[in-house]
Amino acid sequence: xVQIFVTGGTFDKEYNYIEGxxxxxxxxxxxxxxxxxxxxxIDVKTLMMIDSxxxxxxxxxxxxxxxxxxxxxxxLITHGTDTIVQTATYLAxxxxxxxxxxxxxxxxxxxxxTSSDGFFNMGSALAFVQMLxxxxxxxxxxxxxxxxxxxxxxxxxxxxxxxxx
Amino acid sequence: xVQIFVTGGTFDKEYNYIEGxxxxxxxxxxxxxxxxxxxxxIDVKTLMMIDSxxxxxxxxxxxxxxxxxxxxxxxLITHGTDTIVQTATYLAxxxxxxxxxxxxxxxxxxxxxTSSDGFFNMGSALAFVQMLxxxxxxxxxxxxxxxxxxxxxxxxxxxxxxxxx
Amino acid sequence: xVQIFVTGGTFDKEYNYIEGxxxxxxxxxxxxxxxxxxxxxIDVKTLMMIDSxxxxxxxxxxxxxxxxxxxxxxxLITHGTDTIVQTATYLAxxxxxxxxxxxxxxxxxxxxxTSSDGFFNMGSALAFVQMLxxxxxxxxxxxxxxxxxxxxxxxxxxxxxxxxx
Amino acid sequence: xVQIFVTGGTFDKEYNYIEGxxxxxxxxxxxxxxxxxxxxxIDVKTLMMIDSxxxxxxxxxxxxxxxxxxxxxxxLITHGTDTIVQTATYLAxxxxxxxxxxxxxxxxxxxxxTSSDGFFNMGSALAFVQMLxxxxxxxxxxxxxxxxxxxxxxxxxxxxxxxxx
Numbered sequence: 001x002v003q004i005f006v007t008g009g010t011f012d013k014e015y016n017y018i019e020g021x022x023x024x025x026x027x028x029x030x031x032x033x034x035x036x037x038x039x040x041x042i043d044v045k046t047l048m049m050i051d052s053x054x055x056x057x058x059x060x061x062x063x064x065x066x067x068x069x070x071x072x073x074x075x076l077i078t079h080g081t082d083t084i085v086q087t088a089t090y091l092a093x094x095x096x097x098x099x100x101x102x103x104x105x106x107x108x109x110x111x112x113x114t115s116s117d118g119f120f121n122m123g124s125a126l127a128f129v130q131m132l133x134x135x136x137x138x139x140x141x142x143x144x145x146x147x148x149x150x151x152x153x154x155x156x157x158x159x160x161x162x163x164x165x
Numbered sequence: 166x167v168q169i170f171v172t173g174g175t176f177d178k179e180y181n182y183i184e185g186x187x188x189x190x191x192x193x194x195x196x197x198x199x200x201x202x203x204x205x206x207i208d209v210k211t212l213m214m215i216d217s218x219x220x221x222x223x224x225x226x227x228x229x230x231x232x233x234x235x236x237x238x239x240x241l242i243t244h245g246t247d248t249i250v251q252t253a254t255y256l257a258x259x260x261x262x263x264x265x266x267x268x269x270x271x272x273x274x275x276x277x278x279t280s281s282d283g284f285f286n287m288g289s290a291l292a293f294v295q296m297l298x299x300x301x302x303x304x305x306x307x308x309x310x311x312x313x314x315x316x317x318x319x320x321x322x323x324x325x326x327x328x329x330x
Numbered sequence: 331x332v333q334i335f336v337t338g339g340t341f342d343k344e345y346n347y348i349e350g351x352x353x354x355x356x357x358x359x360x361x362x363x364x365x366x367x368x369x370x371x372i373d374v375k376t377l378m379m380i381d382s383x384x385x386x387x388x389x390x391x392x393x394x395x396x397x398x399x400x401x402x403x404x405x406l407i408t409h410g411t412d413t414i415v416q417t418a419t420y421l422a423x424x425x426x427x428x429x430x431x432x433x434x435x436x437x438x439x440x441x442x443x444t445s446s447d448g449f450f451n452m453g454s455a456l457a458f459v460q461m462l463x464x465x466x467x468x469x470x471x472x473x474x475x476x477x478x479x480x481x482x483x484x485x486x487x488x489x490x491x492x493x494x495x
Numbered sequence: 496x497v498q499i500f501v502t503g504g505t506f507d508k509e510y511n512y513i514e515g516x517x518x519x520x521x522x523x524x525x526x527x528x529x530x531x532x533x534x535x536x537i538d539v540k541t542l543m544m545i546d547s548x549x550x551x552x553x554x555x556x557x558x559x560x561x562x563x564x565x566x567x568x569x570x571l572i573t574h575g576t577d578t579i580v581q582t583a584t585y586l587a588x589x590x591x592x593x594x595x596x597x598x599x600x601x602x603x604x605x606x607x608x609t610s611s612d613g614f615f616n617m618g619s620a621l622a623f624v625q626m627l628x629x630x631x632x633x634x635x636x637x638x639x640x641x642x643x644x645x646x647x648x649x650x651x652x653x654x655x656x657x658x659x660x
Contacts, residue, residue, distance in 0.1 A: 010515065015610075017602040018652050020505065020517070036285030037272060038307035039323055107202060107512040113444065113608020114278055115510075120201035123288025126307050131296035142203035142291050157513050158204055175350065180445075182437040183487050185340065187350070272347040278443020278609065280345075322348050366615035367602060368637035369653055437532060443609055450531035453618025456637050461626035472533035472621050488534055 001041045002129055003072040004029060007063065008049040009080030011106040011118050024049035028110045029078065032122055040126065043072075052080025052087070052105075060087055064094040067101060074100045076129045081105040081152055081159075084138055088147035092136045102129040104139045107157050166206045167294055168237040169194060172228060172252075173214040174245030176271040176283050189214040193275045194243065197287055205291065208237075217245025217252070217270075225252055229259035232266060239265045241294045246270040246317055246324075249303055253312035257301045267294040269304040272322050331371045332459055333402040334359060337393060337417075338379040339410030341436040341448050354379035358440045359408065362452055370456065373402075382410025382417070382435075390417055394424040397431060404430045406459045411435040411482055411489075414468055418477035422466045432459040434469040437487050496536045497624055498567040499524060502558060502582075503544040504575030506601040506613050519544035523605045524573065527617055535621065538567075547575025547582070547600075555582055559589040562596060569595045571624045576600040576647055576654075579633055583642035587631045597624040599634045602652050 006012065006027045013022040029044045047062055067075055079087055084103050091101055104125035106118035125139040136147040140159040149161050171177065171192045178187040194209045212231055213224060232240055244252055249268050256266060269290035271283035290304040301312040305324040314326050336342065336357045343352040359374045377396055378389060397405055409417055414433050421431055434455035436448035455469040466477040470489040479491050501507065501522045508517040524539045542561055543554060562570055574582055579598050586596060599620035601613035620634040631642040635654040644656050 010512075015603055015607055017505075018649070022515070032285070033307075035280065035282060036307060037282045037305070037323060038285075039325075040307045108510055111610065112510060112606070113610070115200065115606065115608070117200060117202045119284045120197070120203075120288035123285035123290075123307070124292040125288075127289040127292030127304075127309070128296065130308075131293065139292075140202070142198075142201060142205045142288070143295075144292070154513070158202060160204075175347075180438055180442060182340075183484070185352070273345055276445065277345060277441070278445070280441065280443070320348070362615070363637075365610065365612060366637060367612045367635070367653060368615075369655075370637045445530065447530060447532045449614045450527070450533075450618035453615035453620075453637070454622040455618075457619040457622030457634075457639070458626065460638075461623065469622075470532075472528075472531060472535045472618070473625075474622070488532060490534075 001043070001072050002074045002076055002126065003070050004042060004044045004076045004078070005063065005066060006044065006046040006049070007052075007055070007059075007077060007079050009052050009078060009105045010109055011078045011080075012049065013109040014111045022109070027078075032110065032119060036119070036123060038126065050080075052083040055080070055083055055087065057090070060090040063087065064091055064096065067091060067096050067099060068094070073098060073134075074129045075102070076125055077101065077103045079103045079105050081107060081140070081157075085147070085150055085152065088136050088138055088150075092147045098134050100129055100132050100134050100137075102132065102137045102139050102144070166208070166237050166239070167291065168235050168240045169207060169209045170228065170231060170240060170242045171209065171211040171214070172217075172220070172224075172242060172244050174217050174243060174270045175274055176243045176245075177214065178274040179276045187274070192243075197275065197284060201284070201288060203291065217248040220245070220248055220252065222255070225255040228252065229256055229261065232256060232261050232264060233259070238263060238299075239294045240267070241290055242266065242268045244268045244270050246272060246305070246322075250312070250315055250317065253301050253303055253315075257312045263299050265294055265297050265299050265302075267297065267302045267304050267309070331373070331402050332404045332406055332456065333400050334372060334374045334406045334408070335393065335396060336374065336376040336379070337382075337385070337389075337407060337409050339382050339408060339435045340439055341408045341410075342379065343439040344441045352439070357408075362440065362449060366449070366453060368456065382413040385410070385413055385417065387420070390420040393417065394421055394426065397421060397426050397429060398424070403428060403464075404459045405432070406455055407431065407433045409433045409435050411437060411470070411487075415477070415480055415482065418466050418468055418480075422477045428464050430459055430462050430464050430467075432462065432467045432469050432474070496538070496567050497569045497571055497621065498565050499537060499539045499571045499573070500558065500561060501539065501541040501544070502547075502550070502554075502572060502574050504547050504573060504600045505604055506573045506575075507544060508604040509606045517604070522573075527605065527614060531614070531618060533621065545575075547578040550575070550578055550582065552585070555585040558582065559586055559591065562586060562591050562594060563589070568593060568629075569624045570597070571620055572596065572598045574598045574600050576602060576635070576652075580642070580645055580647065583631050583633055583645075587642045593629050595624055595627050595629050595632075597627065597632045597634050597639070
């Protein structure tokens with residue numbers, strides 16, 4: 001059993017053709033699990049739908065609280081990539097015991113079709129959350145990173161380790 | 166470092182608009198790794214491009230031989246779903262030691278756009294091949310299966326365990 | 331007001347992932363008109379859902395009969411490309427008076443995503459059916475052809491005039 | 496022979512995954528004509544790549560000048576929808592004689608996959624520009640509008656006539 005918490009991020013952004021801007025409507029997670037023909041026992045719960053640049057520590061405490069009180073030991077969180085490491089750090093300091101928590105996101109919205117990395121990331125994040133021991137991780141670029149050894153490269157948009165492995 | 170061996174299957178089928186039939190051209194793997202923004206060190210080698218219903222034991226011996234002599238310990242094989250379990254069984258009996266070999270496929274060709282499960286499967290298969298201990302596995306539906314406890318359900322198109330877990 | 335008659339063809343084919351073959355389910359026309367943001371007054375009626383290679387003169391008489399008794403002067407017919415000229419010829423000999431009838435199709439199914447020509451053909455066929463004088467026409471490749479001066483080039487899959495223009 | 500002038504607009508916008516904003520790179524027109532299997536004799540020329548809200552009369556004079564000195568009688572202009580009527584009016588007052596000029600755009604970028612109306616609009620605009628008599632027209636929503644009887648409905652994003660027809 002895997003618990004998915006949706007928080008928004010580029011992953012779930014859509015194009016508002018009246019305003020010409022990106023915005024949030026409903027999450028695409030359920031549709032993605034159907035298209036991926038996923039047969040895992042999964043529960044999807046939307047905690048918030050926000051741009052991670054606008055995420056506050058009050059928002060992060062909601063995420064941490066939900067991770068703590070949730071009965072499941074394996075939790076996947078969709079999150080904007082800009083502050084995904086910040087939230088991972090917050091969760092690492094939140095006294096959440098014996099849980100494998102994976103945060104993932106996307107650089108291009110799933111709604112933008114075959115150019116998006118979101119569907120690939122969802123596949124790898126679901127696999128990693130089943131396999132990794134308790135801890136807080138970021139999954140992007142086909143890899144997993146420990147929360148305390150990852151940063152987003154602002155020029156390439158890719159995630160990389162801070163210290164040599 | 167992950168070695169990918171391409172063997173064809175629905176995964177890489179395309180639509181021939183002159184004949185109105187499915188066929189094989191080049192593999193989509195490299196494009197998928199770029200779109201998935203994958204930064205793993207990966208080598209892609211096409212062994213064959215065939216429908217798995219037409220795969221013979223001579224073909225399977227080529228796959229086994231390539232797995233044996235390949236220097237990498239983690240190998241991902243794309244394969245048609247109809248005989249993917251048969252090939253997994255063949256590899257399990259081929260005296261390949263200390264290697265993690267994951268076979269994956271797709272029910273809908275990647276070339277058919279956002280309806281395909283292929284991109285999701287590639288993401289999860291790449292994650293599982295990094296995490297699983299040596300052995301032969303099939304990855305579909307967001308899950309991994311040991312080669313000796315998996316079958317394709319012909320009615321649903323999903324993979325399931327044979328024995329209760 | 332434009333009347334659309336759906337007869338099937340590659341246009342509306344889908345991929346059956348259990349059988350690995352193409353088949354027909356419901357027509358995509360209503361969804362296409364919504365995505366195209368079409369505000370024309372249009373009625374869509376499905377006459378049949380068949381591969382045009384399997385279309386008989388009995389089927390063609392149904393199409394002709396519906397064109398004759400339909401109250402609208404502008405009719406668009408979706409059709410498989412293999413025998414689209416044959417059906418156009420049948421309609422030209424069916425004593426249908428004072429109607430503009432445009433037949434169009436696709437070389438790649440609309441369901442196969444952004445690689446399909448179907449959405450483009452629908453846009454041009456809807457425009458041509460509004461503008462052309464009474465007669466029977468085939469619309470493909472961004473052009474319209476009179477029913478008695480068009481053939482499908484079997485090598486390229488494109489439509490071309492028989493006689494120089 | 497049809498001349499296409501590209502000016503930008505939502506039609507050709509792309510998603511910049513580093514900035515998280517829409518921007519312009521190269522036009523998608525050539526790719527669209529290939530996917531649409533268009534066999535018309537067409538020349539594509541990019542005049543500018545701008546958001547139509549930022550288009551000035553200096554920009555419009557460049558468009559008008561290119562329409563005037565161009566040798567072809569049938570011209571298709573891709574344009575942002577926000578000021579497409581303003582540019583059509585500018586061209587109507589620019590003493591361009593004996594030319595059929597059609598302006599079209601999109602509400603959702605072509606780069607956003609199967610949710611975009613762009614490919615449909617391109618199909619209908621190419622058909623209308625071949626059929627309409629000399630004059631200035633806007634083509635959207637499957638219809639053509641005379642330049643002096645069209646407005647964009649800001650609430651729905653659709654185009655409509657100002658005066659009853």
